[in-house]
Amino acid sequence: MLFGYAWDTSGFWPFVISILPILLIGMWVTIKATVIGFAIALVLGLVLAALKAAPTRLIAWPARAITEFIRDTPLLIQLFFLFYVLPDFGLTLPAFMTGALALGLQYSAYTSEVYRAGLEAVPRGQREAARALSMAPGRTFTHIILPQAIPRIIPALGNYLVSIMKDVPVLSVVTVLEMLNVARIIGDRTFNYLVPLTIVGILYLLLTLIAAWGIRWLDNHLPSHGVALK
Template sequence: MMYGYAWDLTTPLTYAASILPILLIGLTVTLQAAAAGFALALVLGLAFALLRRSRIKAVALTTAFVVEFLRDTPLLVQLFFLYYVLPDYGITLPAFLTGVIALGLQYSAYTSEVYRGGIEAIPRGQWEAATALNMTRWQTYRDIVIPQMVPRIVPTMGNYLVAMLKETPVLSVVTVLEMLGLANMIGERTFEYLVPLSMVGIIFLLLTLICSAGIHRLEKVLPKAGIPLR
């Protein structure tokens, strides 16, 4: 895909300008993978957190084991397993989808603990009051728990979003052409690595600063007492 590009190595600035369009293509892949992976982590993490609170002991214990397994094994191992082992059993996934699933599974273990902490931070008296008012479990979560939980978990969830964004370069090992993977390919063809790798580092720095600023802004906007859902 890069043979049609002409790279000007005259000066670092002209070289950087000539490779920037390629890195921006990789940036798009990076952002897509991080967004899709984080969305998956949010959904799976909430499911894991609720299942761990199940009154059925077998369900709670099994979920706890799955969460610990995902959290205590490296992302790279999970990625290799999904991409290289599953095809032996007839399950072949596209590289990008494999990367998204690996990121989502890994970080769902972390987000589930954030959800669990947010749920358990709700005072016991409020749970008892909901029971006294004959509220269903869904009504309790919808009207009492979630509105108070969200402002409390936003900072930690934001940290995990930034961490996931910085881990997307790992996907290059399964041929996902994200930003760092493209920078390495450019370096291999031009024998000049300093400029492309430096540009990737600067872009990641800008991305994390933007994400951090957005998270801090969201923290200030959300009411501390909880958000109304209806």
């Protein structure tokens, strides 16, 4: 007997089977929030990195200030601002989209630094060669510099993918029913927290292991000289 449940089919396993479908629904919400938040972070982070690298200070400095502001303020404050303050200005988003947006904004500051490091790692001669061929700056960036930077930054971006996944439980404060929040509700109603929280821990472990494996596979299979972007 452990925490009120015998480790046999008379109590423990039926309870696990009964709550697993609900937890899997919460896991799907977690996966969707992770994917959408990471996609926002990738796109917005690239935009911020490009703006910070602009030769004009009027463009670069505001981008750097925005990055620092996002990075130096807690995710929870940004989430509350988006959820409670934006409606005052006529912009109301569903709780799930608000949470995914908050995750994307928070991590865009970090991914922008990853992009910056990758872009700076591309040999300067590549830019000079493109300039000698009279390539437009935009085309140089998208067809020469960025494709060579991507293989260099995959591992770092993968770390932030896992970090976003582990930050999804924060969205429970705005009523998003991700799997940890579902486990808490099950514990509140059944007075048994051990089983649902243990299952959630196992599910998170599986998700992070799968994500880490995917990142390693991508890192090993991408050509080291760069990827082709059309």
